[in-house]
Structure formats: structure tokens, C-alpha cells
Amino acid sequence: MTSDPTTRRGRRQIARNARRHGYYDLPARDGQGRKLQVNCPLCRERVSTAWESSKTYSALLDVAMDTHLLHDCEHGPQQ
Template sequence: MNQDPATVSGRRQIARNARRYGYYDVPASPGQCRQYRVDCPLCRERVSTAWESGKTRIALLDAAMDAHLLHDCEHGPQQ
């Protein structure tokens, strides 16, 4: 399995691994929308995304993890 965050396939595998260990489904509170959170398997930082109409949880979590790996993760390709 490719887990190199510098490649697209590596980031997809890392996102799948993050979801495999579970994710958090935070219900909406008054004035806020529903949140989904997952822990990054490389840096253990919690990555969150807001619910969007017409998108699945998996698509939202994968997009959030991809953005985290590209821009925020200390083990990402930008480091």
C-alpha cells in the first residue's frame, strides 16, 4: 500500500486508513451545522469538516483529509 502523502494514491490510502479507525459524527447544535471529524494517522491531529448537502460523509472526510495532508500536516509533502 502506498502511503506517501506526496502522491494522490498515497493520500487516498491515508484517508481510507483514517476512516478505518473511526470518525466522529458531531450533531448540529443551535446555530451550527453537523460536523464530521477524523484523526490524521500521521500527525494525530483532528481534522474536521462541515456537512454539505448532496455529499456523502466519506467524500467529505476524504476531501478534508486531503486538504489537511497538503496544507497542514507536519508529515505532508510541503514539509
């Protein structure tokens, strides 16, 4: 993958690639709200975010992936 997780442009490309391979829309159950999940293409960890009706799926998933890459991903810029 040529996308560089240390740059903003690279992280946006990684998020688009993750969405292109599919995402999960989990219904609400047992007191938990609805969730959206996508797999990180770099570390294969599943990234989750809460569903908000005021935002699009792609916007929510992109923010979640950007946060994951900046703080949690083993291949992210913090490593």
C-alpha cells in the same frame, strides 16, 4: 505506514486508513452546523469538515483529509 503523502494515491490510502479507524459525527448546536471529524493517522490532529447532505460521509472526509495533508499536516508534502 507505506503510504506516501506526496502522491495522490498515497493521500487516498491515508484517508481510507483514517476512516477505517472511525470518525466522529457531531450534531448541530449553538448556531453551528453538523460536523464530521476524523483523526489524521500521521500527526494525530483531528480534521473537521461541515456536513453536506448532497455528499457521502466518505467523500467529505476524504476531501478534508486530502486538504489537511497538503496544507496543514506536519508530515505532509509541504514539509
